[in-house]
Amino acid sequence: AAGVIQSPRHLIKEKRETATLKCYPIPRHDTVYWYQQGPGQDPQFLISFYEKMQSDKGSIPDRFSAQQFSDYHSELNMSSLELGDSALYFCASSSRVRGENQPQHFGDGTRLSIL
């Protein structure tokens, strides 16, 4: 079965540079979520989109922005990168079905390293 696809898998940047992470959800999934996971930490929710509109916001820095496009893929744009932004960034997707919470399915993440 098709899974959530994230690109790139690995990304190395220097401080103050910008980065764009991409996420392609499972087909027919209408909701996308972004998470940041530091070493030995559980994933921290950043932001989510439903039907191309922002649906919830977590601990996303002002330097970051995200959007969901008409084909449901999403991009996380990160500017003025700092050393502390080094982490594994996960995208997850789900579909909204009335009356039941559908699980989020995760991609394998983008490992971002800031030098």
Next chain:
Amino acid sequence: EDQVTQSPEALRLQEGESSSLNCSYTVSGLRGLFWYRQDPGKGPEFLFTLYSAGEEKEKERLKATLTKKESFLHITAPKPEDSATYLCVTQGGSEKLVFGKGTKLTVNP
């Protein structure tokens, strides 16, 4: 504040030695409790969803159960390939997931 506590933090088993992982939670208006498996450098892989107390789900050597305060992931006759970190995750009144810290399971041959 919603909280999820998993125990033990780490568990070592011999192949074939059955055991259980515990997840205690306090969530306002539980809408779902999810179990995921995560391998190093990979994303969490969905295993089960439990919606209400008394519910049970099974998949191969894994069985998940739910009460009003806890969930258990029972592993029967584990194999080395079951080695991974198992995450318990809840979803309450909002869409946000609350993650436990995970139980790192190692199954020795």
